[in-house]
Amino acid sequence: MLKKTRFLLIRTDRIGDLTLATPAISALREKYPDAHISVLASSYARDVLKNNSDLDTIITDTGFFSTLSKIRKGKFDIAVIFFLNFKVALLVYLARIRIRIGPVSKIWAVFINKPVFQHRSRIKKHEADYNLELLKVLGADTRRRNCRIILTPEEKSNSAEILIKLGLEKEDFVAGIHPGSNGSALNWPEESFAELADRLAKEFNIKVLLTGSAAETRLLERISSLMTSKPFILREALPLRQFIGVVSSCKFFITNSTGPLHLAAALGIPTLSFFPPIKGCSSVRWGPYGDGMNIVLSPGGKDCLRCEKDACARYTCMREVTVDSAFLAAGKMLNTLKIDATTLCPGRFSGWRNMPVTKGPFTIFHLDDGRELRGGQGQLLNLAKELSALGHRNIIICRKNSPLSREAARLKLKTFFLPFFFEWDPVSAIILRCKIKSETKNQAWPAILHSHTSHTAAHSWLAGLGLNCVRIVHRRVDFTSCRGISTDLKYARASRVIAISGPVRDMLIKAGLPPEKITMVNSSIDLSAAPWQKAGFEAYKKNSRDKISALFGIKKDAFWTGSLIALVPHKDPLNFIRSAKEVLSAKPDTHFLLAGKGRLRGQAQALVRRFGLGQNIHFLGYYPEPYEILSALDLFVLSSREEGMGSVLLEAMHAGVPIAATSAGGITDVIENGKNGLLAPRENPRALAEAQLRIINNPALAKDLAAEGRKRLSEFSSVKMAERTLRIYEETIENSKPY
Numbered sequence: 001m002l003k004k005t006r007f008l009l010i011r012t013d014r015i016g017d018l019t020l021a022t023p024a025i026s027a028l029r030e031k032y033p034d035a036h037i038s039v040l041a042s043s044y045a046r047d048v049l050k051n052n053s054d055l056d057t058i059i060t061d062t063g064f065f066s067t068l069s070k071i072r073k074g075k076f077d078i079a080v081i082f083f084l085n086f087k088v089a090l091l092v093y094l095a096r097i098r099i100r101i102g103p104v105s106k107i108w109a110v111f112i113n114k115p116v117f118q119h120r121s122r123i124k125k126h127e128a129d130y131n132l133e134l135l136k137v138l139g140a141d142t143r144r145r146n147c148r149i150i151l152t153p154e155e156k157s158n159s160a161e162i163l164i165k166l167g168l169e170k171e172d173f174v175a176g177i178h179p180g181s182n183g184s185a186l187n188w189p190e191e192s193f194a195e196l197a198d199r200l201a202k203e204f205n206i207k208v209l210l211t212g213s214a215a216e217t218r219l220l221e222r223i224s225s226l227m228t229s230k231p232f233i234l235r236e237a238l239p240l241r242q243f244i245g246v247v248s249s250c251k252f253f254i255t256n257s258t259g260p261l262h263l264a265a266a267l268g269i270p271t272l273s274f275f276p277p278i279k280g281c282s283s284v285r286w287g288p289y290g291d292g293m294n295i296v297l298s299p300g301g302k303d304c305l306r307c308e309k310d311a312c313a314r315y316t317c318m319r320e321v322t323v324d325s326a327f328l329a330a331g332k333m334l335n336t337l338k339i340d341a342t343t344l345c346p347g348r349f350s351g352w353r354n355m356p357v358t359k360g361p362f363t364i365f366h367l368d369d370g371r372e373l374r375g376g377q378g379q380l381l382n383l384a385k386e387l388s389a390l391g392h393r394n395i396i397i398c399r400k401n402s403p404l405s406r407e408a409a410r411l412k413l414k415t416f417f418l419p420f421f422f423e424w425d426p427v428s429a430i431i432l433r434c435k436i437k438s439e440t441k442n443q444a445w446p447a448i449l450h451s452h453t454s455h456t457a458a459h460s461w462l463a464g465l466g467l468n469c470v471r472i473v474h475r476r477v478d479f480t481s482c483r484g485i486s487t488d489l490k491y492a493r494a495s496r497v498i499a500i501s502g503p504v505r506d507m508l509i510k511a512g513l514p515p516e517k518i519t520m521v522n523s524s525i526d527l528s529a530a531p532w533q534k535a536g537f538e539a540y541k542k543n544s545r546d547k548i549s550a551l552f553g554i555k556k557d558a559f560w561t562g563s564l565i566a567l568v569p570h571k572d573p574l575n576f577i578r579s580a581k582e583v584l585s586a587k588p589d590t591h592f593l594l595a596g597k598g599r600l601r602g603q604a605q606a607l608v609r610r611f612g613l614g615q616n617i618h619f620l621g622y623y624p625e626p627y628e629i630l631s632a633l634d635l636f637v638l639s640s641r642e643e644g645m646g647s648v649l650l651e652a653m654h655a656g657v658p659i660a661a662t663s664a665g666g667i668t669d670v671i672e673n674g675k676n677g678l679l680a681p682r683e684n685p686r687a688l689a690e691a692q693l694r695i696i697n698n699p700a701l702a703k704d705l706a707a708e709g710r711k712r713l714s715e716f717s718s719v720k721m722a723e724r725t726l727r728i729y730e731e732t733i734e735n736s737k738p739y
Contacts, residue, residue: 501666
């Protein structure tokens with residue numbers, strides 16, 4: 001019987017540091033599911049890992065010699081040291097652990113025999129990403145993943161009881177405010193916390209909960225005394241697990257750069273945090289980590305190497321972060337939560353979009369050479385709208401008189417036209433280069449060239465040579481480009497590549513791109529743009545169905561199944577038609593609506609004639625109002641063979657339509673089979689037909705799938721997409737050099 005490999009992972013510092021090690025723990029367990037994995041942690045922080053199923057044991061650091069004895073008894077084969085100091089380096093050496101992996105930057109790295117060269121003080125990436133990077137030598141998947149903190153139902157219940165004893169009720173909307181940091185960073189001023197807490201309590205009817213350590217009780221009392229409203233104060237020094245449970249009960253969490261910030265982010269609680277302009281405290285390395293809604297506010301100006309305290313003329317720099325900006329940032333979070341701010345206090349909140357930017361404003365050139373207005377162009381417009389609302393300059397670089405140019409003009413977004421003769425077109429590149437220079441002269445921040453199509457990545461590369469700029473490339477499809485120098489220059493030489501789904505990211509890694517260069521940001525939907533807001537959804541749905549029935553002669557009382565796709569090979573409209581044939585053999589009164597245009601239209605129509613289904617399958621062509629189609633349907637079908645993510649699925653979910661789709665590409669990032677839709681293998685019309693029939697024959701199932709789809713939409717809001725993309729811009733610029 002083969003011996004299990006025994007791993008010892010070491011992180012013996014604070015709560016936040018240990019929390020940021022959990023993505024690496026998950027990655028190691030994923031790579032070695034049968035291994036024995038232990039963690040050495042401080043007694044102060046170890047309970048962060050309680051209930052973590054990725055671990056077999058947690059060893060507490062109880063002093064040098066007793067800890068050495070514990071490690072020797074563990075008979076470990078491999079040690080991974082996430083934060084290397086002399087004590088830890090000597091421990092693993094004296095414990096005779098055969099393979100010792102750790103970051104190399106200090107002299108005591110001589111005790112490490114599998115060094116990973118990292119200079120974390122240069123702040124090139126997040127601390128959690130540095131931790132993941134150490135596992136490359138073990139063959140682990142080092143892609144970004146969320147931190148893990150696991151609370152049992154009993155722990156949650158016990159923490160809820162603590163809040164009830166304070167006077168809070170279960171249905172209260174609680175904002176947790178943790179104003180201290182135990183000296184780990186410069187804090188936002190006490191009076192600012194007090195004013196922000198008052199405004200939240202009064203204007204949004206939010207219950208404010210002040211939390212802190214035992215040593216911070218007086219700080220909490222001072223803030224309470226500065227408030228006109230009465231906050232709830234957690235004065236009791238709780239065990240760490242109970243404190244984590246209290247944090248999990250908050251709807252959002254406001255704090256400085258401190259451990260509880262990372263606890264909240266790991267629990268998926270939206271966070272607002274305040275970071276000082278000190279390089280060692282940079283939010284690029286120490287900010288909240290994960291896919292949740294996290295906003296960081298920091299004073300403007302150049303980062304300090306260290307804080308000179310009273311000797312510095314700007315020692316009061318944290319006061320530069322105004323209460324107004326913090327209040328509007330909090331409103332931004334409320335706007336993305338399932339409980340909208342207007343439901344807390346109707347009519348009092350005008351929106352987060354007036355929030356001042358903390359870096360920039362940036363000038364972003366969005367490049368798209370498309371001749372149609374499809375999903376990718378819609379995503380570009382969503383992003384530009386949200387970034388413009390935050391005060392950044394957005395210029396849409398597109399073809400003259402293209403549908404994208406007309407829609408951008410309608411949205412009052414600035415446009416600039418290029419001929420885009422061919423992929424490596426020097427004429428377009430030269431014109432673009434002149435435009436970049438004219439728009440960004442005397443600007444402190446590098447220009448951002450964001451290519452939304454593969455061809456424009458080439459124009460971006462040519463135009464940006466030698467300029468103070470960063471190049472961002474979006475990849476929206478999951479099929480591989482031809483390998484070669486062209487692909488290398490467009491993607492591998494970009495500052496950052498954004499993948500819209502997990503399968504797209506996997507394809508890029510398989511094509512040879514370094515995982516650390518790729519960030520996944522799902523496509524989005526503008527939840528405020530629904531056309532039924534004035535008349536109401538049911539009235540809009542009825543009017544749309546009446547209109548389409550009259551235009552195309554479709555029976556209003558029939559069951560309508562439909563799709564809204566380009567009629568091109570990777571969307572596989574022929575699979576849609578073949579599945580319709582199977583459905584019609586069981587449900588002959590069903591009508592199928594296929595909206596869209598493309599080079600397979602003739603082939604699709606010929607297949608319909610061959611099957612003799614012309615009375616039941618209707619080709620609508622390009623339809624300018626997609627929500628009219630979607631709201632009129634009883635069932636939406638996506639038949640793709642290859643799919644980056646399928647943003648039309650988000651629109652279908654928003655329109656309240658149940659979905660049957662293939663499992664191609666990034667569709668599985670949106671649809672969880674059996675929860676908010678039914679999935680079938682790609683290129684399998686019979687299986688796709690069976691999924692449709694399950695929904696047609698079961699109205700209760702159809703209703704449940706549609707309801708769950710609408711619930712999931714908040715995960716894909718354009719606000720979240722813009723926030724994540726802006727974070728990529730900020731991180732890339734922080735680490736950029738003109739190329």
